[in-house]
Amino acid sequence: MFSCDKKSSAIEATGTIQQQGITTYQYGTHVIPGFALRSNTIDLDSYIGQTVTVIGRLIDGYPVENGPDYLEVEEIK
Numbered sequence: 001m002f003s004c005d006k007k008s009s010a011i012e013a014t015g016t017i018q019q020q021g022i023t024t025y026q027y028g029t030h031v032i033p034g035f036a037l038r039s040n041t042i043d044l045d046s047y048i049g050q051t052v053t054v055i056g057r058l059i060d061g062y063p064v065e066n067g068p069d070y071l072e073v074e075e076i077k
Contacts, residue, residue, distance in 0.1 A: 012054070014054075016032065016049065018032070027062065034068055036062075036067060
């Protein structure tokens with residue numbers, strides 16, 4: 001499940017974080033249903049297997065190769 005706040009362009013997605021495996025689209029370090037994730041400020045490994053809400057911004061230029069949207073995670077609830 002995800003939502004978008006049009007005022008701030010923030011995306012919220014809820015699901016279980018998994019480590020990114022081998023994919024055809026080759027971006028992101030982790031996934032949550034519908035999104036590839038990365039974060040320069042949060043250790044996503046510490047949330048693997050947990051159901052959380054991630055908040056972040058879509059990264060321009062994605063998706064590619066039929067992959068998911070790419071999200072820069074800024075906060076986790």
